[in-house]
Amino acid sequence: MIKSKFMLACLCLISISFISCESDKKEDPAPVYASGTVILDLANIAGLSPNVDETGNTFYTNSSGELFSVSKLKYYISKIQLYNAGALVYEMPESYFLVDEVNQATTILHVPNVPGGTYTSIRFTVGIDSARNVSGAQTGALDPANGMFWTWSTGYVFFKIEGKSPASTQPDSSYIYHIGGFSGSNNANREVEITFGGESLIVNGTRRAEIHVLADILKVFSAQNTISIATLNTQMVQGGNALLIADNIAKMFNYEHIHN
Amino acid sequence: MKRLKCAVGTFLLMVVLFSACSKSEEEGSKPFFYVPDGFPNPVYQFQNNPVTTAGFVLGKKLFYDPILSRDSTVSCGSCHQQFAAFAQNDHKLSHGVDNLLGNRNSPGLFNIAWFPNFMWDGGVNHLEVQPLAPITNPVEMDETMPNVLVKLKRSNSYPGMFEAAFGSDTITTQVIMRAMAQFMGSMISADSKYDRYEAGKVNLTSAELSGLQLFRAKCESCHKEPLLTDMSFRNNGLDSYFTKDPGRAIITSIPQDSGLFRVPSLRNVVLTFPYMHDGRFEKLMDVMNHYSSGIQPSSTLDPILASGGIPLTLAEKNDLITFLGTLTDYTFIRDGRFKE
Numbered sequence: 001m002i003k004s005k006f007m008l009a010c011l012c013l014i015s016i017s018f019i020s021c022e023s024d025k026k027e028d029p030a031p032v033y034a035s036g037t038v039i040l041d042l043a044n045i046a047g048l049s050p051n052v053d054e055t056g057n058t059f060y061t062n063s064s065g066e067l068f069s070v071s072k073l074k075y076y077i078s079k080i081q082l083y084n085a086g087a088l089v090y091e092m093p094e095s096y097f098l099v100d101e102v103n104q105a106t107t108i109l110h111v112p113n114v115p116g117g118t119y120t121s122i123r124f125t126v127g128i129d130s131a132r133n134v135s136g137a138q139t140g141a142l143d144p145a146n147g148m149f150w151t152w153s154t155g156y157v158f159f160k161i162e163g164k165s166p167a168s169t170q171p172d173s174s175y176i177y178h179i180g181g182f183s184g185s186n187n188a189n190r191e192v193e194i195t196f197g198g199e200s201l202i203v204n205g206t207r208r209a210e211i212h213v214l215a216d217i218l219k220v221f222s223a224q225n226t227i228s229i230a231t232l233n234t235q236m237v238q239g240g241n242a243l244l245i246a247d248n249i250a251k252m253f254n255y256e257h258i259h260n
Numbered sequence: 261m262k263r264l265k266c267a268v269g270t271f272l273l274m275v276v277l278f279s280a281c282s283k284s285e286e287e288g289s290k291p292f293f294y295v296p297d298g299f300p301n302p303v304y305q306f307q308n309n310p311v312t313t314a315g316f317v318l319g320k321k322l323f324y325d326p327i328l329s330r331d332s333t334v335s336c337g338s339c340h341q342q343f344a345a346f347a348q349n350d351h352k353l354s355h356g357v358d359n360l361l362g363n364r365n366s367p368g369l370f371n372i373a374w375f376p377n378f379m380w381d382g383g384v385n386h387l388e389v390q391p392l393a394p395i396t397n398p399v400e401m402d403e404t405m406p407n408v409l410v411k412l413k414r415s416n417s418y419p420g421m422f423e424a425a426f427g428s429d430t431i432t433t434q435v436i437m438r439a440m441a442q443f444m445g446s447m448i449s450a451d452s453k454y455d456r457y458e459a460g461k462v463n464l465t466s467a468e469l470s471g472l473q474l475f476r477a478k479c480e481s482c483h484k485e486p487l488l489t490d491m492s493f494r495n496n497g498l499d500s501y502f503t504k505d506p507g508r509a510i511i512t513s514i515p516q517d518s519g520l521f522r523v524p525s526l527r528n529v530v531l532t533f534p535y536m537h538d539g540r541f542e543k544l545m546d547v548m549n550h551y552s553s554g555i556q557p558s559s560t561l562d563p564i565l566a567s568g569g570i571p572l573t574l575a576e577k578n579d580l581i582t583f584l585g586t587l588t589d590y591t592f593i594r595d596g597r598f599k600e
Contacts, residue, residue: 136388137437144392145405145433151392153383153511186513239513 033116034205038082040109040122041210043256044073044101047218054101056163063222066167066229068175073101073217074148075159075249076141079125079191080111082201086121090114096128098141098148114209118200122211126249127158127189133182155180155238158188159249161220168233175229177220179245181238188242190250202260210259216252223251290597292316292442293373296450297459298486302373304387304445311442314424316597319443321421322436324600327411328391329401330357336394336440339366342598345528345589346370346447352539356400363399363505365539367524368532370449370592374487380521380537382493383511387445388437405433412436447598449527450486453586458486464586471583478570479526479580482562488526488587494562495519497555497569498536507537519560527587544584548577 044052046060056071080095081088092111100106132138133155148157159179168175181188194213203209221227225244235241292311295302309315322328326335339354340346346369348354354362364380378384384393394400395408412418412431419429426435454472456462464472475483484490493508499519502509508520521537535541541550555561555569572580592598 134385136386136441137434139432139434143405143433144389145409147404147406149389149392151384151389151396152379154385154389237513 033118033203035113035115036203036205036207036209038111038114038119038122038201038203039208039210040077040080040111040124041212042077042099042107042109042215042253043212044099044107044215044217046070047216052101052217060218062218062229063226064167064228064230066165066221068165068167068229069163070101070161070217071164072160072162075099075126076128076148076156077109077124077126078128079123080109081123082111082114082119083121083123083193084117084119084200089117089119095124096132096141098146114203116204118202119196120200121193121195123191123193125189125191126246126253127180128156128182129189130182130187132156150178150180153237155182159246161217165229165233167229169230170233175233176236177234177245178236179242179249181242186239186243188238188246190246192250192253194253194255196258197255199258200260201258208259212256212258214254214256216254219252220245220248223248292446292597294448296448296455296486299371299450300374300487302445303376304373304441306373306445309388309438309441311446312425314421315426315439315442316446318418318421318425319439319441320598321417322440323443327415328395328403328408330403330407333357334401336391337600339394339400340369342595342600343531343593344368345449345531345593347528347532349531350533352534354400356397357402360399360402362397364537365534367522368528369444370447370527370589371487371525372447373445376491381508381511382522387441388434390444391437391440392433408436409433443598447592449589449592451591452527452589454583455486455589457586465582467579467582468586469583471579471581472586474572474576474580475583478572481564482523483526489523492523493517493520494523494564495558495560496521496551497557497561497565498540498550500556500558502558502560505538516560519558526584528589528592529584530588531593544581545577548572548580552577 043050046052049058049060052070052073054070054073056069059067059069061067077097077099078095080092082090095111097109098106128142132142137144142156144151148160150157157178157180160177162174162176164173165175166173179188194211196211201209201211224247227241227245227248232241235245293306324335324337326332328335334357339348339351341349343349348366352365354364354366356362367380372378372387375387378387378390379393384390392405395403396405409431418431422431422435423429425439453462453464457464482490482492482494502519506518509515509517529544533542535547541547551570552572553569555565
């Protein structure tokens with residue numbers, strides 16, 4: 001009997017100490033910022049045209065003076081990372097997004113569970129890492145049924161633009177650029193960094209945190225290497241011109257503004 | 261009393277033990293996938309996609325179902341026939357929809373869980389994405405995966421089979437490919453006369469033995485035991501020019517890979533005629549004659565064949581062919597589990 005009373009007392013003491021512990025914690029200063037969702041809004045544009053008409057009915061002009069239309073514009077964005085003053089703070093796990101101009105909802109990327117705080121830049125990869133290219137059938141954005149997968153030489157197509165151009169020597173005046181390749185010197189993955197022009201993106205719970213980025217398809221033909229449809233109307237294998245176009249793609253993304 | 265309890269307890273324990281025994285024996289009698297004695301570890305990781313009866317049955321149904329082709333005329337089984345060790349009997353090149361002809365010979369399907377890549381040019385890097393190639397190739401099944409998904413989802417039988425195999429009736433490319441990997445990956449050929457000889461169960465005839473010795477002296481450097489391939493890509497001197505089909509170079513874009521093709525496994529080789537990536541040789545004697553005196557020079561010719569091929573006397577050719585006959589696995593080609 002005495003024993004059990006003693007036990008009871010002990011138990012009470014332990015509970016009390018636990019409770020007091022918790023109240024101690026409450027007295028600690030709470031974090032200023034709560035984690036939240038960052039929205040990466042990618043607006044596909046064509047030079048001064050504020051959108052890309054993927055019906056193929058609008059013709060744009062590239063740096064070689066060639067007219068071209070767009071009937072398909074799709075690309076993968078992966079490995080999304082948020083930085084503050086050059087230091088990596090958060091990398092979204094399993095961040096694989098397929099942007100498809102024909103479905104505008106896919107151009108707005110949601111990055112959830114970003115730790116509260118301030119950020120000065122975002123990095124992402126246009127492409128799919130090597131591991132996911134060699135690991136069999138994947139799901140979600142990486143489902144081969146999404147039409148961004150080479151079946152004859154395994155690997156994802158990272159970036160796809162198709163359309164017509166009077167400069168093309170194809171009988172149907174088409175041009176087709178499918179850019180991919182994940183290994184060795186043929187690696188067409190390109191990392192892009194977007195800095196917020198000296199401003200800071202604030203993530204704090206449900207507060208709106210949006211990054212607006214412009215993706216200018218004219219730069220696919222000219223950002224670093226000049227690509228002429230007259231000399232290249234079809235690129236559907238890795239290596240060579242695919243790498244030149246990948247270099248251009250890396251430079252087609254430009255910071256527009258952020259919303260806090 | 262205590263003694264009685266003890267006896268009852270022992271009895272119950274024995275019952276439990278016995279039933280456990282018989283259960284595991286039943287399950288273990290014919291595992292879908294196993295590593296035969298002497299085989300290396302497989303490349304395909306079945307622990308990520310364990311073979312179940314429901315998954316195997318679903319994979320088999322998909323394998324033999326022409327629903328995977330654009331006009332429902334061609335199934336995987338059309339060009340991969342069990343009696344031919346899942347090659348296509350007597351077809352130089354594979355036939356697809358609209359009677360279109362492919363540009364390569366259908367290889368046999370067995371022991372593919374040990375393959376690091378697939379196709380004559382090695383373009384496919386994983387068992388789970390292999391079926392996508394013939395399904396979407398315009399001269400084979402000429403279908404798209406979105407269409408395949410639509411057709412399977414609206415069928416009466418498939419959603420329930422996917423539910424049974426993967427716990428969900430949601431059909432995705434991944435579960436289709438995993439079911440097919442369970443079926444095809446379970447195609448193991450390791451019970452030929454050669455295997456039984458290696459296991460000390462049977463004797464070879466003197467001609468077979470002589471052929472085996474010749475094989476080990478002259479062929480083994482590429483057709484490595486026990487899989488009878490070293491998984492490499494080589495130019496075996498079929499042509500001097502490769503404009504028609506550059507082979508491995510199509511995948512790697514490396515000029516030195518022009519004219520290189522997969523070294524095929526020689527298991528079941530008697531059944532998988534005609535031979536070479538384009539099915540140009542009808543008979544094994546044609547193959548012997550090629551290596552003995554038909555090697556065509558080129559800059560990418562394999563060094564092993566560069567100094568005049570592999571000279572063989574007629575008697576040696578005959579013994580080699582006799583030995584190759586011991587690589588036929590009748591257990592495999594008659595295995596009811598793989599039957600259409």
